Amino acid sequence: MSRWDRFLDTFFNLKVMAKYLPDILSGVVLTIELALAVVITGLLAGLILALIRSVGIRPINWLIIFVVDVFRSLPPLVVIVLVYFGLPSAGFAPSAFVSTWMSLALVLMAFAEEIFWAGITSTPKGQWEASRSTGLSFSQTLLSVILPQALRLTIAPLTNRTIAITKGTALGTVVALHEILGMASSAVSNSYNPSPLMMGAAAYIVLFLPVVVAARWIESRFAWKR
Amino acid sequence: MEEIVQAFFNREIATEALPIVLQGLLNTVLLSLLVVPLGLLGGLILALLAHSRSPFIRWPLMAWVDFFRAFPPLVLLILLFAGLPFAGLELGGFACVAIAFFLNTGAYYGEILRAGIESIPRGQVEAARSTGLSGLQAMIYIVLPQAVRNVLPDLLSNTLEVVKLTALGSVVAVPELLFQARQAQSVTYNATPIVMAAVIYFLVLWPVVRLLSRLENRALAVRG
Numbered sequence: 001m002s003r004w005d006r007f008l009d010t011f012f013n014l015k016v017m018a019k020y021l022p023d024i025l026s027g028v029v030l031t032i033e034l035a036l037a038v039v040i041t042g043l044l045a046g047l048i049l050a051l052i053r054s055v056g057i058r059p060i061n062w063l064i065i066f067v068v069d070v071f072r073s074l075p076p077l078v079v080i081v082l083v084y085f086g087l088p089s090a091g092f093a094p095s096a097f098v099s100t101w102m103s104l105a106l107v108l109m110a111f112a113e114e115i116f117w118a119g120i121t122s123t124p125k126g127q128w129e130a131s132r133s134t135g136l137s138f139s140q141t142l143l144s145v146i147l148p149q150a151l152r153l154t155i156a157p158l159t160n161r162t163i164a165i166t167k168g169t170a171l172g173t174v175v176a177l178h179e180i181l182g183m184a185s186s187a188v189s190n191s192y193n194p195s196p197l198m199m200g201a202a203a204y205i206v207l208f209l210p211v212v213v214a215a216r217w218i219e220s221r222f223a224w225k226r
Numbered sequence: 227m228e229e230i231v232q233a234f235f236n237r238e239i240a241t242e243a244l245p246i247v248l249q250g251l252l253n254t255v256l257l258s259l260l261v262v263p264l265g266l267l268g269g270l271i272l273a274l275l276a277h278s279r280s281p282f283i284r285w286p287l288m289a290w291v292d293f294f295r296a297f298p299p300l301v302l303l304i305l306l307f308a309g310l311p312f313a314g315l316e317l318g319g320f321a322c323v324a325i326a327f328f329l330n331t332g333a334y335y336g337e338i339l340r341a342g343i344e345s346i347p348r349g350q351v352e353a354a355r356s357t358g359l360s361g362l363q364a365m366i367y368i369v370l371p372q373a374v375r376n377v378l379p380d381l382l383s384n385t386l387e388v389v390k391l392t393a394l395g396s397v398v399a400v401p402e403l404l405f406q407a408r409q410a411q412s413v414t415y416n417a418t419p420i421v422m423a424a425v426i427y428f429l430v431l432w433p434v435v436r437l438l439s440r441l442e443n444r445a446l447a448v449r450g
Contacts, residue, residue, distance in 0.1 A: 089233035
């Protein structure tokens, strides 16, 4: 066997790949579910926090800022480990899926709140005053005048941040979640062959590369006006 | 309440675990001092290459950057750590972290620095060249200092992410803060060491987060 054949046989072994393909695919499904759950809940929670913050009740705002700062400064992996290994001592034992989902959603919430808030505050004060003087209520002004402009401003930075955090679904492996990386790693130790890992890597590229390319397009389309 | 304190803020266990956790903090600092310059170097190389006008360099470069933006860093790390030994190359956790960070964070730093370099008007380079500076000199003395200043908040924000990312080292047994805390946790059967690690991360990185928050708000307000 030539070197090249040996290389192929080791890293792209078709027999091993065929055997573990169903495992990897089930990992792909779980990763997609987890990613969607994280993106939807994280962004929604971030938006809600930003809206509450715009009401301007001091003690509540301090609390929001503190929570946001905590989840911006902690590495996501530390949050996951803390939730999965720590919370059971407090009498609440979330599954690996729930732990990873909760942790990543909290981290995304923190970053999203910060970006939404920056968008809201960047709208000139005159807009508030003009809307209020035409008879719109506070919430009408916020939701129909300020927010649409703020959202347009936040799309580019939000997309990048969301991708970076959603890639963190791979961290679930550390708490034995059966997503792509977890499935691939256990297949490698079972088959003593790295081919499943190559499949897993390919799966991540197939999943995330279109999103990254789309983000590039969004970035140029909705770029911050200079 | 008493149980919560015992499980998460246990003073005896905290005293016992403190030296282990502090050793982890020291290693995290050292690791960061290695991987941040390494990532910056990778980014600088990419940004300077992207400056070239040849499409044969630009397109592969864009593909390279997008590839690493799409690829989870943990997957890259595991690929190096668990995959390379099959090719007869056993690098150990530390070297794998260094390589993975060079590739992954280099791509992010590269995008930022490229944007910074592009923000400098071409006339500056032309003026520099016409006074007799070489292309390299113009880049080092004229373009880069201004470029870096223009994207400083983004560079700082990415550096924060890189420092947080060093926690991945725990997965390949690099004895950084999270790894040490988990060691202490598995010995004591108590979550206190992990809480300690989290508190340390927060205390060290909070000032950076505050600073960034102010810089970002100001940037958005100016642009809006």
